[in-house]
Amino acid sequence: MSTRPKLDAATEAWSLFLGILFDERPPRVPAVAAEFDVSPMALKMLQGLEPGATLPMSALADRLFCDASNVTGMVDRLEARGLLERRDDPGDRRVKLITLTDEGAAVRERVLARLYEPPEAIARLSRADQRALRDLLRRAIGA
Amino acid sequence: MSTRPKLDAATEAWSLFLGILFDERPPRVPAVAAEFDVSPMALKMLQGLEPGATLPMSALADRLFCDASNVTGMVDRLEARGLLERRDDPGDRRVKLITLTDEGAAVRERVLARLYEPPEAIARLSRADQRALRDLLRRAIGA
DNA sequence: TATTGTTATACTCTATAACTATA
DNA sequence: TATAGTTATAGAGTATAACAATA
Numbered sequence: 001m002s003t004r005p006k007l008d009a010a011t012e013a014w015s016l017f018l019g020i021l022f023d024e025r026p027p028r029v030p031a032v033a034a035e036f037d038v039s040p041m042a043l044k045m046l047q048g049l050e051p052g053a054t055l056p057m058s059a060l061a062d063r064l065f066c067d068a069s070n071v072t073g074m075v076d077r078l079e080a081r082g083l084l085e086r087r088d089d090p091g092d093r094r095v096k097l098i099t100l101t102d103e104g105a106a107v108r109e110r111v112l113a114r115l116y117e118p119p120e121a122i123a124r125l126s127r128a129d130q131r132a133l134r135d136l137l138r139r140a141i142g143a
Numbered sequence: 144m145s146t147r148p149k150l151d152a153a154t155e156a157w158s159l160f161l162g163i164l165f166d167e168r169p170p171r172v173p174a175v176a177a178e179f180d181v182s183p184m185a186l187k188m189l190q191g192l193e194p195g196a197t198l199p200m201s202a203l204a205d206r207l208f209c210d211a212s213n214v215t216g217m218v219d220r221l222e223a224r225g226l227l228e229r230r231d232d233p234g235d236r237r238v239k240l241i242t243l244t245d246e247g248a249a250v251r252e253r254v255l256a257r258l259y260e261p262p263e264a265i266a267r268l269s270r271a272d273q274r275a276l277r278d279l280l281r282r283a284i285g286a
Numbered sequence: 287t288a289t290t291g292t293t294a295t296a297c298t299c300t301a302t303a304a305c306t307a308t309a
Numbered sequence: 310t311a312t313a314g315t316t317a318t319a320g321a322g323t324a325t326a327a328c329a330a331t332a
Contacts, residue, residue, distance in 0.1 A: 009273040010261040016280035017160055018258065022187060026208050039322065044165060058290065065169050067324050072292055074322095094290040094331045115161065118153040121283040130152040133279045136272055137159035140264040182299065201313060210301050215315055237308045237313040 020121045032114045036107065041066060042074045043111065046083070051105035054087065054097040083107055163264045175257045179250065184209065185217045186254065189226070194248035197230065197240040226250055 007015065021028065033043040041064055048063055049055070057075060061068040075098060078084045083104035089095035100108060125133065150158065164171065176186040184207055191206055192198070200218060204211040218241060221227045226247035232238035243251060268276065 007259070009270065009277040010265050010268065011259050013273060013277040013280055014261040014265050015255075015259040016277070016284060020280070020284065021160075021164070022190060041322080047165060056290080068291065069293080069325080070323060092290085092332070096291070112158075116150070116154050116158040118157040121285075122153050122157050125153065125279070125283055127152065129279055129282060130156060132275070133283075134152040134156040134159070136268070136276050136279070137156055137163075139272060140268055140276075141159060141163065142264075184299080199313075211314065212302080212316080213300060216299085235309075235313080239314070 020119055024119055028115070028119075032111060035114060036111055038078070039074070041070070042078060043115070045071075045074055045078070046100075046104070046108045046111055047115065049084065049098070049100050049104075049108070051100050051108070054099040056089065056095045056097060058095075060098060078104070163262055167262055171258065171262075175254065178257065179254055181221070182217070184213070185221060186258075188214075188217055188221070189243075189247070189251045189254055190258065192227065192241070192243050192247075192251070194243050194251070197242040199232065199238045199240060201238075203241060221247070 029040050029043060033040045036043070038046070044064060045060060048060075057071050058068060060075075061071045064071070075084065075086065075096075079086060082101055084098055084100050086096040087099060089097050122130070122133070172183050172186060176183045179186070181189070187207060188203060191203075200214050201211060203218075204214045207214070218227065218229065218239075222229060225244055227241055227243050229239040230242060232240050265273065265276070
């Protein structure tokens with residue numbers, strides 16, 4: 001007999017979502033990152049950097065849940081490609097403020113377009129189900 | 144003015160899911176992997192290996208979308224910990240069949256319990272919404 | 287003294303290529 | 310000849326620790 005307990009609805013829903021993500025071939029995040037020649041972490045950085053926003057590198061490290069020294073390298077490479085730039089913080093000369101360039105914002109749009117392409121499992125739902133799913137998730141994130 | 148096009152419902156739904164995943168602190172998959180002292184890829188291997196199933200290593204490489212040499216290392220480490228074992232395939236002596244041990248199946252249960260814990264965004268939905276979300280995703284995967 | 291960001295370094299994970307043994 | 314799995318090796322990504330500049 002199975003020892004697997006029944007899942008409550010929230011747990012099963014989340015497991016199904018992760019199942020859709022894990023079943024993707026190729027795996028979504030590494031594949032899109034490779035397509036744009038950036039690391040998965042740099043992809044996440046681009047995703048979180050909204051055009052016009054300026055963030056200290058320490059804030060990026062905090063969001064990415066990684067060491068600051070790692071952010072230095074990621075910013076180095078993206079800056080060398082002209083996708084973002086370091087600016088001085090007038091209020092604290094230790095701080096570097098990171099902001100997307102126009103080209104960076106354009107690349108980000110193309111990255112997000114690929115990242116957000118719905119997997120087949122979502123795409124084949126009826127339009128009514130897709131809207132219901134969207135509305136549920138909007139409520140989930142409190143939007 | 145923004146150049147961001149309106150998203151169709153499926154795309155927005157998927158972007159919201161990824162947003163929930165990306166916003167997790169610490170990031171779910173690496174954190175659970177670290178908790179059980181395995182790599183994220185080994186975590187995915189455990190997730191996909193159902194108790195009782197036996198799979199050739201080549202099939203694991205195929206599912207994980209990685210090189211076979213990488214599977215050798217992952218299986219080495221998990222086998223050394225007693226979580227899975229290599230068996231000979233009577234039909235083809237080149238093949239090694241991988242199967243979870245009883246301990247491996249037990250560890251897998253604990254891994255999945257952590258992996259599938261719903262994020263706050265999902266947990267705070269009403270029970271009716273959680274069930275609706277589950278039902279939509281069941282339909283999405285064709286279950 | 288503490289903090290921001292950088293550099294130097296070691297470790298892990300991964301793919302590539304060459305190899306063994308089977309088919 | 311081709312395939313399954315292994316080994317050796319090099320490259321990318323990461324964290325740790327020591328450092329410089331500034332607070």
